[in-house]
Amino acid sequence: MALETPNHTQTVAGWAAYDSSGKIAPYIFKRRENGVNDVTIQVMYCGICHTDLHHVKDDWGITMYPVVPGHEITGVITKVGSNVKNFKLGDRVGVGCLAASCLECEFCKNSQENYCDQIQFTYNGIFWDGSITYGGYSEMLVADHRYVVHVPDNLPMDAAAPLLCAGITVFSPMKDCQLLESPGKKVGIVGLGGLGHVAVKMAKAFGHQVTVISTSPSKENEAKQRLGADYFLVSTDAKQMQRGKRTLDVILDTVSAKHSLGPILELLKVNGTLVVVGAPDRPIELPSFPLIFGKRAVKGSMTGGMKETQEMMDVCGKHNITCDVELIKPDKINQALDRLARNDVRYRFVIDIAGTSKL
Ligand code: NAP
Ligand code: ZN
Numbered sequence: 001m002a003l004e005t006p007n008h009t010q011t012v013a014g015w016a017a018y019d020s021s022g023k024i025a026p027y028i029f030k031r032r033e034n035g036v037n038d039v040t041i042q043v044m045y046c047g048i049c050h051t052d053l054h055h056v057k058d059d060w061g062i063t064m065y066p067v068v069p070g071h072e073i074t075g076v077i078t079k080v081g082s083n084v085k086n087f088k089l090g091d092r093v094g095v096g097c098l099a100a101s102c103l104e105c106e107f108c109k110n111s112q113e114n115y116c117d118q119i120q121f122t123y124n125g126i127f128w129d130g131s132i133t134y135g136g137y138s139e140m141l142v143a144d145h146r147y148v149v150h151v152p153d154n155l156p157m158d159a160a161a162p163l164l165c166a167g168i169t170v171f172s173p174m175k176d177c178q179l180l181e182s183p184g185k186k187v188g189i190v191g192l193g194g195l196g197h198v199a200v201k202m203a204k205a206f207g208h209q210v211t212v213i214s215t216s217p218s219k220e221n222e223a224k225q226r227l228g229a230d231y232f233l234v235s236t237d238a239k240q241m242q243r244g245k246r247t248l249d250v251i252l253d254t255v256s257a258k259h260s261l262g263p264i265l266e267l268l269k270v271n272g273t274l275v276v277v278g279a280p281d282r283p284i285e286l287p288s289f290p291l292i293f294g295k296r297a298v299k300g301s302m303t304g305g306m307k308e309t310q311e312m313m314d315v316c317g318k319h320n321i322t323c324d325v326e327l328i329k330p331d332k333i334n335q336a337l338d339r340l341a342r343n344d345v346r347y348r349f350v351i352d353i354a355g356t357s358k359l
Contacts, residue, residue, distance in 0.1 A: 012030065015068065018065055032142050036083045038081045040079035040080075044158075045073070047070075048069075052337070067123060069135050077089055094149050094163070098114060114305050150310065152314060161323075167323070168303055171304060183207025184208065186248045187250050187251070187252070188212075188252070194347055195278075202316075202321060213235050216343065222346070246268070246269050250272065253274060253275065258284055261276075262285070265294065275298075275300070325347075326346065328352065330352075
């Protein structure tokens, strides 16, 4: 493992956290040359995912500092490798969580690269050449074209950026639970944050009745009026949760902190499925009674494969689904991370990396 290898010749300006204080400061580093399978991207926007916060604070104990976060990247192609046929100069593209995978295992061959056991992430990963990967809080990115998608023309690059992680992370389990092809289900979304708010928009676009389960009563009006949710349950209100018992077919749990799954499982009908996508730093409690009395299932889901990510972008283009974003300049990243930690964002911060927006 090395910070840089000899093929890292391109100097890039970015923003990194240097230790678990999580404070972000400017960072100049090197990226690899554009290889035959690579495209170079001028980064325009990068969303601030809660995973970035987990990483800069080393919540999961896996951070390699300095860490340049960012895996909700949109930008424009400025260089194309000789093997790359599906992208050209000037294309509007997006990069999410994946930087590399083995390309040979059953999951890679089946367009489920996200479950390859040699997967490397866009940041805090180790690329094949031994270098540590640096993410989208930076002005330029070199990416293997197999992990890059097109951004539909009708989607604005700022509000589309969070689709690259938040969007695909909720789209993939919805697809897995057949929510794309069978409308009319009762879907619950736990946690109305970056992931949760896109999930509400998608579930509505796919024709479902949507219940938000939230700790924040202040989000109820927006959830219903802006995002289109049908019902809103305050998870700390036992009476409301009691009324919601056995009403939902599928629930997506996007919560970033430790919480009990018991009351959430009770909201599922018999045979219902709870998909956990939130990744708290401590284990979440899973009581057995609500599981066995309702024959309910709990599963996880991790981002999505690349084919599915392009499909998700195209579906969002078709339904005009974008994220509700608060645009910030790079010098406000620390304030944004502090506000994200306090659950004070509607609903995703996006950094205007290229400085092209009027802020
Ligand atoms: P976010 O914007 O901070 O949203 C999380 C939401 O969880 C908050 O808005 C809040 O919603 C709720 N919440 C926060 N603290 C809570 C607590 N103590 N108890 C109950 N609810 C609480 O975060 P995000 O970017 O959507 O990410 C959510 C989680 O998903 C993170 O852990 C992130 O690392 C993980 N993630 C996983 C994947 C994957 O592939 N599986 C991909 C991306 C992110 P309310 O105010 O409505 O309660
Ligand atoms: Zn993310």
